[in-house]
Amino acid sequence: MKKRLLSFVLAIAASLGLTFGLTACNETPSDPPGMSQENPEQSGSEDDPEQSGSEDDPEQGGSEDDPEQGEESLPPTEGLEYTLSDDKSSYFVSGIGTATDTDIVILSTYEGLPVTTIGDGAFSTCTSLMGVTIPDSVTTIGDSAFEGCDSLTSVTMGDSVTTIGDGAFSTCTSLTSVTIPDSVTSIGENAFSGCSSLESVTMPAIAIDYIPKINLKTVVITSGESIGDNAFRGCSSLENVTISNGVASIGRGAFRDCTSLTSITIPFIGAAINGAENNHFGYIFGAVSGFANCVRVPLSLKTVVVTGGESIDDYAFYDCDSLTSITILDSATNVGEYAFYDCDSLTSITIPDKVTSIGEYAFSDCDSLTSITIPDKVTSIGEYAFYDCSSLKSVTIGKGVTSIGRSAFVVGILGNSIIEIYNKSALAITAGEDDYSGLVWKAKNVYTQEGDSWFTDTPDGFRFFYDGNEKKGYLVGYSGSETDITLPDGFIAYDGTLVTEYEIYEYAFYHCSNVTSVTIPNSVTGIGHRAFMNSTSLVRVTILGGVTEIDYRAFYNCDSLARVTILGGVTSIGESAFANCTSLASITLPDSLTSIHIDAFTGCDNIAEIYNKSALNISAGSSDNGGIAAHAKRIYTQEDGSWITDTADGYHFFYNSNASKGYLISYSGSETDITLPDSFIAYNGTLVTEYEISSCAFYDSDKLTSVTIPNSVTTIGDSAFSSCDSLANVIIGDSVTTIGDSAFSGCDSLANVTIGDGVTTIGDSAFSSCDSLASVTIPDSVITIGVGTFDYCSSLGRITIGKQVKSIGIGGLPTVMEIYNKSMFYVTNSAHNVYTQYSGRSWFTDTADGYHFYYDVDAQEGWLMSYSGSKTDITLPDSFTAYNGMLVTEYEISAYAFSHRSHIISVTIPNSVTRIGNNAFQYCTSLESVTILGGETSMSIGKSAFVGCSALEFVVIPGNVTKIDDFAFQACTSLVNITLPDGLTSIGNSALSWCPSLTSITIPGSVTSMGQGAFNNCTSLESVTILDGVTSIGYDAFSSCSSLKSVTIPDSVTVIHSGAFYGCSSLDTVYYKGTAEAWSGISIGSANSSDTYLTSATRYYYSAKMPVASGNYWHYAADGVTPVIWE
Secondary structure, eight states: OHHHHHHHHHHHHHHTTOOOOOOSSOSSOOOOTTOOTTOHHHHTOTTOTTTEEETTSTTTTTOTTOGGGOOOSSOOOTTOEEEEOTTSSOEEEEEOTTOOOSEEEOOSEETTEEEEEEOTTTTTTOTTOOEEEOOTTOOEEOTTTTTTOTTOOEEEOOTTOOEEOTTTTTTOTTOOEEEOOTTOOEEOTTTTTTOTTOOEEEEOGGGGGGSOOTTOOEEEEOOOSEEOTTTTTTOTTOOEEEEOTTOOEEOTTTTTTOTTOOEEEESSSSSBTTOSSOOSGGGGGTOSSGGGHHHHSOTTOOEEEEOOOSOBOTTTTTTOTTOOEEEEOTTOOEEOTTTTTTOTTOOEEEOOTTOOEEOTTTTTTOTTOOEEEOOTTOOEEOTTTTTTOTTOOEEEEOTTOOEEOTTTTOBTTTBOOOOEEEEOSSSOOOTTOOOTTOTTSSOSEEEEOBTTBEEEEOTTSEEEEEETTTTEEEEEEEOOSOSEEEOOSOEEOTTSOEEOOEEEOTTTTTTOOSOOEEEEOTTEEEEOTTTTTTOTTOOEEEEOTTOOEEOTTTTTTOTTOOEEEEOSOOOEEOTTTTTTOTTOOEEEEOTTOOEEOTTTTTTOTTOOEEEEOSSSOOOTTOOOGGGTTTTOSEEEESBTTBEEEEOTTSEEEEEETTTTEEEEEEEOOOOSEEEOOSOEEOTTSOEEOOEEEOTTTTTTOTTOOEEEEOTTEEEEOTTTTTTOTTOOEEEEOTTOOEEOTTTTTTOTTOOEEEOOTTOOEEOTTTTTTOTTOOEEEOOTTOOEEOTTTTTTOTTOOEEEEOTTOOEEOTTSSOOOSEEEEOSSSOOOSOOSEEEEOOTTTSEEEEOTTSEEEEEETTTTEEEEEEEOOOOSEEEOOSOEEOTTSOEEOOEEEOTTTTTTOTTOOEEEEOTTEEEEOTTTTTTOTTOOEEEEOOOSSOEEEOTTTTTTOTTOOEEEOOTTEEEEOTTTTTTOTTOOEEEOOTTOOEEOTTTTTTOTTOOEEEEOTTOOEEOTTTTTTOTTOOEEEEOTTOOEEOTTTTTTOTTOOEEEEETTOOEEOTTTTTTOTTOOEEEEESOHHHHHTSEEOHHHHHHOHHHHSEEEEEOSSOOSSSSOEEEEOTTSSSEEEOO
């Protein structure tokens, strides 16, 4: 990037008739203490070769063949300058020398002596330096050693560094992460000042005050006695924090207002290790007591790990209702009263094995807690300990428990939701017993450890129970993270028995919210009551030959279940087995099936396809056989050559020999990028060359990334590809005439879709919730677009409607940026721009290189609407040929034209462009440079035109730009240089706010309007020059520019509005181009007076000649720009 940028700057300079002299670094680096270049014995002049060396000299440079240099993990960099210290016991690095590497490795020994120091300014302003490795021999990094190395991204420090000097890494603006070793004991002022890209730091606590925190995302504290009060307060970008066990105390509010924090690892809870007070978690966020945890702990925080401490005290995590996971390592011995009370979002917690007691109300009102294991050393569970834990389903009682307090597991007046209890203790626990603790009031299963009977947990999350007396195995639960699961063929029991047959026990997957697909193998003999009930994410079920009965409510209320395949063995489907499976669209029944309960399929109103191999008489519209076919559209029976064909590559087809029709009914292959077959061989040997894709055929096939549908396919069925989350590209052949309802709904990654020219109907919600879809073209063949077809497509910016469209359902078209309507249908939705093809004259033009223009023949105006090309460095066209053949030589860049085009790196805008529209280049996150070429026609830069272009570093704006609108360059976090031209009259609200890399700005005298907060939060901005002609400085114009040191204000200014310099805590010098009397006449807003930064700064008044009167005066240097103080 830097080479690109340098070429770019030189090209601009050449066009202006300028030349530059370039050096890689300062010519003469400053010396460390005790060295003088005037002493040849110390400085190592060329006349004394024994005293200094360059690696260009093999005698003195220490080649790799020299064994005294020691071993380096990377090849040492050749050409660096090393100078002998005063006492001749070591060397220091004194400069870049002749080295040309962008990533340098410093020697640990040179000429047989250790290299211990990197000298003051040794690599200062080495702008091409990208990486440096500092060996363990180095103890000191000198003042300004790497200052201004603005390409430096990586620093590896050896473990012996003790001192980092003043400004050592100052203004290393590309440095994103740094590890400071624990050996460091001293850090100088401004050591890391201006490192505006720093996001990740590993450091001892001593370094905290020296690190810029505005963009920090990850912090690891490796050592140190304490972290001070408010140490990271207000670090709104901070996401992850890890504090090692070596830290003994953390100050109040150390992480207060860290509003993006998601996880934190701490060595103890509260202020100090095993402290006597302030032992509540919220203390480090500023909470005065446990009762105030909810006020101070950020809502973004989800995960907490505590690595030490002997106690979880009363109210420790009281009301921390955003936390989802808390891990306490094994040092704690008790859980205090109300310790986790009302942690509403807590889904999992591991109680340490050393804990002996759980206090009253310890986990009360933890509404999301689903399971808990009481360790074996716990003897007592306090009253109300798990009171109102309304989601608690599984409880394991440890061996040592002798008492469970009153109402410990009660939930309101309804009891609780506990389904299974694993009892290792000597307590007599019986399901359904009316005990005062509430533990077993509604328990369905109680498993007691006696003899060889106990449970086994597998590494992939399956929990089995083996009854040693009856020699029977059961799958009783699942806690794994996989969503697409095949149940094990067997398991090893608690006593070592290999169990090869088992049942899925009652409630085993009850309310399981993560499993989407399950295959049940031959080793499973039964599916128990409510085994999968309320598993609302379950989409597909395949049952192989071992199961004989699907029991009462086995899959009840699985409302996402779309496809069920039962391949053999099952003889009966029990009462309400699939009741209320409202998404069930396809089911295959085996030849073994003899009965279906009358209520088995109640509420299954969307079953479209039934594949019936059984002898049961199932006919469409009939309420017999549990109502399975009450709403069926197609029933396929194995007769007369009609049945399923499986291909080697995983496609499953059905051929109806009576209707001579083929269907692709499902896919089980492993390929992710697929082209559907042109044909298949049917069950009876017929070659089928035309077929439909059945409803739900690929439903939730989340591994598919690309699908090409050939010309042999005629219909894409309802929900055929719905919820294929990874599907990014779809090509639909010209033979397809119908795209069914919800065919591609919920395909979150779908970015590109080509609809064939034969499609006439696009169904309701066909592409709804396709969040990545940016543009779509409806071909001329389409007549009907259904209800909500593109609803909730949050990225959709452009829709082209074909000529024949006659009907668009309610919500068929969402609110988008641009609609190109070729039809006679009147489009009424609230698009930003609707373009209609009037009389064949006004329409868009697509160029070969990806630009999309529009020309309005009536207004005689042209627009560049969007860009779909792949180039990263682009120069916009000077002109384009309109749809009607006219050559258009002036045009605007339309709103959102390049929005979110993350591949673009540089753009040149020609003088034929008259305006850059609102949001035109917003969030082009790779865009590094913008050049706007000047023309004679005045132009403007629209609102938010470049907002969020986080890689943008340089912008060249020509003199014909008169207006930079609101938020135009807001949050361009890498912007280091922008030149505002003479002729600019308006700078909008927050136009250049939150540009933390910007160091200086000159505002031309032509500016008559400076909006509110125009430059606010430009935290690296050090100097501001406002030229003659500007009359007012806007509200909050430079507020929170915390590095601003000096400002030059002309005597034309009459008003400085409130807050203009609020929070400019470094402001110490004001150069006023007027007299003290004129200054007193300026109207200065109240906020400036209240924070005093502007009014208390030293003020100098302009005098072109040496003043006679005493006082503070300044004049211009010879360049006519730089202020100089009269001495």
